[in-house]
Amino acid sequence: MPKNKLIVDADLFLFDLDGTIYLGDKPIPGVIDTLKQLTAMGKKVCFLTNNSSKDKTEYIKKITKMGYPVDLFQIVTSTMATIHYLHTRKPGKSVYPLGTPTFVKEIENAHIKIEEDADIVLLAFDTTITYDKLWKANILLNSGKEFIATHPDLVCPHELGDMPDVGSIIALFETSSGRTPSVICGKPHSPMAEIISSLFYVEKSRIAMIGDRLYTDILFGINNNMQSILVLSGETTKEMLDASGIKPTYVFDSIVDLFEEE
Ligand SMILES: [Mg+2]
Incomplete structure (x- = not known):
């Protein structure tokens, strides 16, 4: 049976990159099909990275080459959150x-x-x-x-x-x-949520933040009243999760588990 029932009820899916979509230059098995499945259902997909050393186009090229075509508006970086903060507050x-x-x-x-x-x-x-x-x-x-x-x-x-x-x-x-x-400015802090709100008109409760790091990705979801999904495909192990006070809404082995068999 194909996995085609979406478990998480949200309209906008925010994905961390390293440890969530890929490890280095290799996509995590099954993630490209999962991203395509979400897009085909009409869900909004966005990639959210704290890395302020690179330009958005580098991520577009990388993910597109892996088989999921990405548009410019689908990448949000901590540099964008910082610029938005400086323009509005300073x-x-x-x-x-x-x-x-x-x-x-x-x-x-x-x-x-x-x-x-x-x-x-x-x-x-x-x-x-x-x-x-x-x-x-x-x-x-x-x-x-x-x-x-x-x-x-x-x-x-x-x-x-x-x-x-x-x-x-x-x-x-x-x-x-x-x-x-x-x-x-970046995850888990509020300027990153402010740039998301300025780009996507989606209620916070209808947003899911998916990532592999507790103190940035998951805390970002919790701090900003979004649903949070920890994936164990990157740096966090089950033992680290058990020892942490940061508790995500869902825990999956990888984003492939966003879907289950009907
Ligand atoms: Mg990560």
């Missing part, structure tokens, strides 16, 4: 970005002023970080400038081994300046 403020050239270009394209003696230290996932950038940012933080980060993830999974992510650099600045960000 209009006219300048930033000193710690980010990749791709991130800096997105900030420039959004007409946010970049300068050395900026109002805000803006920390993104900077895989091109240098000692000089860390030092300059530390001087600004010590002089009392505002501190905003794109997302809180401690590490980014990689085939060669975990990469230190924004959360680890936040810990560095906490040590060197005693400062922590006043706002973090």
Whole structure:
């Protein structure tokens, strides 16, 4: 019997990427058919990533190549949530970005002023970080400038081994300046929910957030009154779930289990 009965009653399905849709460059078995099945039913499908080092087009190419054609509007990044936050809450403020050239270009394209003696230290996932950038940012933080980060993830999974992510650099600045960000924009925080609300007109209770990480994906769903679905296809094990206070609405082995046999 084919699995064609959808278990989760929602209109918008927000999917994390790494550990949920793919592991590195390999799609998790069955996920492409599941995405196609949801789309064929008229469900809205969107991919939500905290990674602020890459451009949306890279994700479009990657998922489309795996067999699910993606449109630009279906990818939402923590960079978009950050830009939306800066435009709406900090209009006219300048930033000193710690980010990749791709991130800096997105900030420039959004007409946010970049300068050395900026109002805000803006920390993104900077895989091109240098000692000089860390030092300059530390001087600004010590002089009392505002501190905003794109997302809180401690590490980014990689085939060669975990990469230190924004959360680890936040810990560095906490040590060197005693400062922590006043706002973090990506999952599980509210600016990411605000960008979703501005893009999709779907009630929170009709949204399902699906991901493999408890402290970002699942907490995002819980914090924002969405349904939350943990998949065990990525970093979280059954033991980690049992030991955690964060409890998702559903737990599946992978997104394939969104459907069951009728
Ligand atoms: Mg993930």
